[in-house]
Amino acid sequence: MYESYYGFHAKPFQLNPDPTFFYGSRGHRRAMAYLEYGLHQSEGFIVITGDVGAGKTTLVRSLLQRLDSSKVVAAHLVSTQIDADDILRLVAAAFGMPAKNVEKADLLLQLEAFLVKLTATGKRALLIVDEAQNLTPRAVEELRMLSNFQLEDHALLQSFLVGQPEFRHTMQSEHMQQLRQRVIASYHLGPMDPAETRAYVEHRLACAGWRGDPQIEDAAFEQIHTESGGVPRRINTLCDRLLLAGFLSDKHALGGGDVGDVVREMHEEQGPRVLPGGVPFAAPDTVVNLGALAPLLADPAAAKRLAELGAGFQVGRLEARIERLEQMLGALLGLASGGGREREPLGDIREAKDGK
Structure with a gap:
């Protein structure tokens, strides 16, 4: 328009990630350097995390645009809440292999054969998993197992895991020790x-x-x-x-x-989104980040102000709802009376009922 x-x-500010608009801030340049370093190493995992909207997907698409397709065959996988068997099927499908109704053992054999054949032609395989925070621990473990595919001393698959900060918590769990040992570099992409x-x-x-x-x-x-x-x-x-x-x-x-x-x-x-102190404020129907409220609650004056704000907001919502109900009830009473006389104020109706 x-x-x-x-x-x-x-359109200069479209929300869809577009690599042609990629801007290399210090953080984005460093994240890209880590990805390129991973490509050079041709083994292990590179982990990039960042908050929602930090530019991770644009970063990935910019990298994919730079790749030499004659040397690297890349599969870009955007994960959802999937488990171990599903992640293998998605990886196989991303590399162009049939995966539907294929047993896990056969799927692994197909993947290994594909990767060996690819390496024999002088190409490398790169798997990029976006939204990695959605992976279950079992799915992450399956990805780690794929990194075991080797031809002599040469790794057959390079993997980049890109996700939100909570993926770091997944990696720090006691069951992820072997994965952590395979991570050759990681970087958190912060704001500008x-x-x-x-x-x-x-x-x-x-x-x-x-x-x-x-x-x-x-x-x-x-x-x-x-x-x-x-x-x-x-x-x-x-x-x-x-x-x-x-x-x-x-x-x-x-x-x-x-x-x-x-x-x-x-x-x-x-609606209101931020409380004093810059704490994000969720609408009543959403989940409140209690951890973000902790600094305010530690300050008695701020905690009191927070309670006043919360109470005021709830009262405001109740008053608005009562007003809407009064309007609806007034309309219904008008219809019931045939609409021929002026409706009585609801306050008067309530007083008449109380006084009988």
Whole structure:
């Protein structure tokens, strides 16, 4: 919608991971260096973790785009809650082998034969498992067993495991000792600092054909980093809405106030999300991160304020619900009376019932 207005030839802040928009921040460059190091070693596991929206999938797709297909055959697997037998079938299918209704022993033989044949042609096999935090411990163990495939002293399969921070907890369990011994490098991808956030925004705009329209003021960049925390996906979401708001308001210069307006609009749509101290606030129907609340609860004054906020929020919800119920009841009473007389206020009805 706003692309033609600002002269873009593509949408600069789409949420779908696109390697053509890859920006090499310090953290992303280091993560990429670890992956390339793993390719050079041709054995073991490389583990990359990062919070939701940190840019892990974009990093992986950028790596896949760089690979020489004449030397490396790569399989990219996005995992869900799957167990040991299923992970083997998914790996086989990702490398193009039939896996349906195949017994585990036959599946392992097929995989080994495929990897040996691939190595004999001078190529290497790379398995990338995205969303690795969804793997069960048994599934992770099956992946470790695949790393045992060797031809003389040459490993037949290189594996990259990419996931959210909780995957590190899986790796630290007592049952994962053998896997940890196979990990040759690991890296946690953190958020970007203010300077990197600005460079990231400008990079994506430039990739879409930006030539200074809209002009983005320094205060806007500062506000974007503050509100997004330097997390790429949050930056994309905020900047996409910012450009849309600029288009709707016919603006060619965007400042900190414009970012603030967009943030307030998004908060109104989503409901309260952050408590004092920057603690994420979940809606009543979601699970609250109690660990994040611990620093506040340790401070008596903050704990009291938190309780007041919680009570106020619940009272507000109850009042809104009662108001809706009163409106519905009033409408029903009006229908029951034939709609020919003015409805009595519900407060008066309640008093009449109490007074009989």
